[in-house]
Amino acid sequence: MKDVILTINAGSSSVKFSVFEIAEGQLTQLALGLIDGIGAKATFTAKKSSGEKTEFVLDQSHHAVDHKIALTAVLDWIEKEESGTNVVGVGHRVVHGGPVYSEPLLIDAENIRILQTFEPLAPLHEPYNLAGIEAAMEAFPKAAQVACFDTAFHRQHPYLADTFALPRKYYDEGVRRYGFHGLSYEYIHRILRHEEPVLARGKVIVAHLGNGASLCAINAGKSVASTMGFTALDGLPMGTRCGQLDPGVVLYLMAEKKMSAAEITDLLYKNSGLKGMSGISNDMRELEASSEQSAKDAIAYFVRRARREIGGLCAMLGGLDCIVLTGGIGENAVNVRQAILQDMEWIGIHVDAEANARRERIISEKGSPVVALVLKTDEERMIAAHTSEMLGLKEPLVPAVS
Template sequence: MTDAVLVLNAGSSSLKFAVYPHAEGEPTAILRGKIAGIATCPVFSASDATGQPLPQDARMPLPPDATHADLIPALLDWIQSHRGGVTLTAAGHRVVHGGRRQTGPARVSDALLEELDKLVPLAPLHQPHNLAAIRCVAASAPDLPQIACFDTSFHRTQDRLAQLFALPRALSDAGILRYGFHGLSYDYIASTLPAHLGTRAGGRVIAAHLGNGASMCAMKNRQSVATSMGFTALDGLMMGQRCGALDPGVVLYLMEEKHLSTAEVTHLLYSDSGLLGVSGLSNDMATLEASIAPEAREAIELFCFRAAAELAGLAAAIGGLDALIFTAGIGENSALVRRLICDRLNWMGITLDPNGNIRNARFISTAASAVDVLVIPTDEEGVIARATQDLTRG
């Protein structure tokens, strides 16, 4: 039996998981998987340590109407009996919002859960499901230590000016601040910079986490100085289904003149906007790139226009730019998006190597480029596994 750490990332209709040996050194997953379509038609997929998909007879059976509450206990049992079995020693969870107080991973307690419940309105797409998964694990395995790892924690190194809105001071003091998100991804990218940039790793770096959710983070000394997302995960870049930065007057107009309810505005901004809203076709970048519809091309170009403008603003926060990192689903896989963004930043001295960009090479800038441009796959699960091991070792 192998002692192992379970990493969970729970969404509204999906559950991503990974299993890591509870051992010293950099964590390497021995099992990764996902259950999609929960509560409608669940679909299970998983791969072993080599990345090979598990054969059909080794996969976890799924009842057609299974919920998170059904699947998490079953998943714990399946993992511990899978291929000779492992002994789970701890579980680590992605939790999107940790508020002001959580500056790093934390051991789960009743008091912590109560504190995190209060942050649900700030991350309604993620926080309720993150916390529900923690409670499901606690109910099924009450003696299993659990660690919460927060997407907001990485940004707590920012100074006060980077966190403030121009609102009355009493509102800022009450916690209406720029928190930032995707911190687990940025934590991983920051940890890998020395291997790729050497002594320049502590310089002026912007990481672009571009996926269905998208943001950017400006770093110095591998710490967050500024980021595109703010109080909620709606702010900043245009995303798959979220609008990104929006004149607040638009929200007032929608409610006062179009008579949309709070729930209708919430659905519009979180689910019907972004690439999906502009294209009218899809929130998936690969689907839009394959489409000949002019609306699809316009959505792609708006995504890149907004990203380039945001990047330029973040460069001002760190006094220039030494390296640009593309990561996450779109950032790692879309040569078109990287090119369209970088083409708008030629004035900063960025020049791409077309062949390297097409190949998704690690370095995609030319030797003459004033800014190094890299593609680095992110590993949020690895960050959670390492933190969980550190806080539960021994």
């Protein structure tokens, strides 16, 4: 009988999952999958580490597919395709831990009630994360359920790093800079600690650049500043999200354009960023392939904001030893990486254009005062590691990545 950990990332219309075997203190990924189209025509897709793929449309002749039905489908697939396994823990990505939770949490009914109070802080994510937890508790009643928070890595920030220039009562009520993508940042730090221990003890900026994008300043393994704030809208422009925005724009949209809160939410979360600026796509690959000026402008704005934030975080750190690029754009968009890091010698980054073009792990010149790395992130493995630790196992050694 193999002990396995299941990781769940539940959204409004999808559930992503991964299956990891625990053996001799190591985590081995056995499969990953996706249930997409929850609430509509839902499809189940899973791929084993061997490459074998399963895909089918979920039966919704009696009921529309919800999170409960989706997790039941995952259970059925595991029992059929990974026979002889015992799901000992289920790790959940939960976007918001509020001001309360700074580390993973073993879930019980009382904790769920507390987490529900954070739904107004992340209304587009938290309710569905919790729906996934409740469905998993029913589908896997004997497994430990562990919440892993995207905000937790940033919770040791000092007051000045988290506050807004508002009356103090709002900070006390929870209106503060939380930061997100914490699971990705924590994973990258563990990789550095394993592969580059000297750099891991220094001043590091990690750029998580994907459809969601942010940067984090890490000093001696601790997050000291993040570009994301109260919500996942702040900081860099993203695939469909606006990034940094003068709050007066929101007041203008309300007063002059008579837009409702729902309409503004839809604009800022779903129709801004690269998609809104280009009028073409939220996908950086499509924008790079386009000859349209609007696509070029969207990319240039993304690069400009990233460079500006790197400078600001470097100031917060008081210097820089290492910069890591990760996420879909950070790992794959060679030209965007080059544009972000070029002419950064003033803070010690000497990018090696040829190494970058060859997609090497180290893309800074030999002898560069600041080491520039490209590392693949793995939030699912980070969740699995946290879950195994909550079960009493020692921290699994994260594998080397390139």
